[in-house]
Amino acid sequence: MDYSAKTKKLVGKASVGDRIAVRAGGGKYEGFLMPKHSGSPDTISLKLESGYDIGIRPEKISVVKKAKNAEPEPPPKHAHDPSKPVISILHTGGTIASKVDYKTGSAFPAFEPEELTNAVPEIKDLANFRASVLFQMLSEDMEPDHWVVMARRISEEIEKGSDGVIIFHGTDTMSYSAAAVSFMLQNLPVPVIFVGAQRSADRGSSDAAMNIICAVNFAVKSDFAGVGICMHGSASDNYCIINPAVNVKKMHTSRRDAFRPVDVKPYAKANYNGSVEILRSDYLRKDKKRKPVLRNGFEKKITLLKIRPGFNFRELELYKGYKGIILEGTGLGNAPVSVLDEFTKHHAKLLDSIEKMCAGGVKIFMVSQCPYGRVNMNVYSTGKLLQKAGIVPLRMTPEAAYVKLGWALANFPKQVEEIMLENFCGEIVENIKDDTFLI
């Protein structure tokens, strides 16, 4: 679509991708000039710092910064320093490695890993880096099949002598992936740290660099072995927290400190100044003699269903043929199965369906849709009915439970219930401390 002659003149030498300042309607706006797809020929499309695109009728335009078009110089190669640990960086994509595509106006994964480590000079002297691209994707597209590859590749890096593995990952499904790696690759001798960003590196408020710096500092300086997620611990650029991979939730769509531990404390604070504060003692210590155990099978014929008023047997029975189901119950782990009045007559059929599915070998487990707190199906009559029908309560986040179920079904098909109730990596939280709510 084209500009009107008047607007074309105002746009002048500014090109798509340039950072421009615009005066319009009494206000001043700064952002990236976007391609013109729609709207009046008198308006331009501007991508603001907030990530939003606005259509605007310009009165004056000045170029703040021209977009770079030239290919960047390849980063210089660093010589191996045997006095420093080897940190493997596995790149899977996500906002941490994305920049705006001025053709579609959207962010997409872009940077090569060397380019990125080069862009964060603070980490260069901490370790020898070995970077490779595993995937190039936003994490909402991540499939269980990717976890299988991810776990194997991490185990290969460790076999090749890596002292720590850092995984660049989109934030949308990072807690699922980190849980998957926790189950698929146990008995880890070194840290495996997932790191992401909520704002891309081309934005002033990006958390990409700080999160990477903190993840590398933690991996190098702490004695931690196991899987963690390193993200901003506050709204300021002061420290990251290392969340346990199996008790963590993305609690906010856009805040940089969106990742929060659920019902537990974080393992550590990694300060932006490079120091590391350990907050717990219940973790594996680094020990390069320890052999990791890789069991990366995953049964995909499973689902995660959220109970709600109106959930009924017809909906559950859609899932006939599924091997396993995680139900996100209400409250302590409930579902509508009691017959009380004319409106609840069909509840008996839901209880029946559950009983028949369980008897037929479908593994059904209950977690809660409340983000915090334990499931307890022994307090109310509903929980007791559901357990009698064959549902087993799990004290786990829905994310960890879903991932563990697919893993257990594939790797221990004859002991699924035992495995689900065994605590492999802290996924089952027995005692919840008061000071872990809403932190």
Next chain:
Amino acid sequence: MDYSAKTKKLVGKASVGDRIAVRAGGGKYEGFLMPKHSGSPDTISLKLESGYDIGIRPEKISVVKKAKNAEPEPPPKHAHDPSKPVISILHTGGTIASKVDYKTGSAFPAFEPEELTNAVPEIKDLANFRASVLFQMLSEDMEPDHWVVMARRISEEIEKGSDGVIIFHGTDTMSYSAAAVSFMLQNLPVPVIFVGAQRSADRGSSDAAMNIICAVNFAVKSDFAGVGICMHGSASDNYCIINPAVNVKKMHTSRRDAFRPVDVKPYAKANYNGSVEILRSDYLRKDKKRKPVLRNGFEKKITLLKIRPGFNFRELELYKGYKGIILEGTGLGNAPVSVLDEFTKHHAKLLDSIEKMCAGGVKIFMVSQCPYGRVNMNVYSTGKLLQKAGIVPLRMTPEAAYVKLGWALANFPKQVEEIMLENFCGEIVENIKDDTFLI
């Protein structure tokens, strides 16, 4: 099942339901004697204060308090005081009105409303109470059909001159019911306050009485009209918060302060000492001349699906024939629809399915599975693809979105999208303040 002779002697005159003290294995336990269903004939079953049942081999038993068996005296009737407002109490059941059933060992709804207002003398002098039993159920069994009745009954109470309606309700689905009433009964002239309890009234740590006291004080003393949820605001017995009905989540399975506003501030603090502190100004004021609008249709052929790695077109297509779907996307409102590699080839089919369903008239809306923060489908390519396929983003909690969709489909079948995007009672949060995260 029977006790051994030795245990029978130890149990002595204690009966099921009595509060007893037990010495066993070097420890001392206190709780309610439960019926003997299982275990060795040498053990007794004890319900502890925590709500748990334990099996225990007693060494000594003493009765702390006999269970009451006699029917309580009917509470005295109060004379109507024309100088005081009329508060209607609608009883639907839940923990707030439950006590332990010593036959099954579980909690179940039990108290009659008069018995309960009588049990909380602090509220007696504040108003004339008009109590009625609407349902007797735990809220996990609540169906949309119950909302229809509830909205009509509230409107009848208001028609009969009530100055405020307080609904005793289970906590599991209270945020769904409160949202349903918010849409079904708009333009309210008086406050409609939902109140529940996380611990039943027969437990020392019960929050039932304080929540009721605070709800009545708020309804009587504030100028608020509209729907709110009154629950503990902290882990102590000092104040309740009045949560907005359409921006609230049960954040914890068992804490008394489990209910939290999402992305907004609570309307008010209602202190246990009876004082009320208003925290916001964006609410309807009491005005008994205002006529409420009752639109209580509800389309039940809808669902709420949580996106996760592994969600695919086969699962979405199970819902053919549904009228509307709320998708709980990942992050800003995403779903796996981009084809990137061998593992994501089937993503094209999910995008196709969405497009076909939307074109066929199924209303599909996107919210986020992150508890806090806005959906924004204009930042990443995924969101743009999904919108192009026909999905409409909603800045609402999943609970409010689900309820609103069923309501919109039934009452405005030709304008569903417009209605979903119109802000009726604050369910759409445009500007999120920083200080509303994890409060």
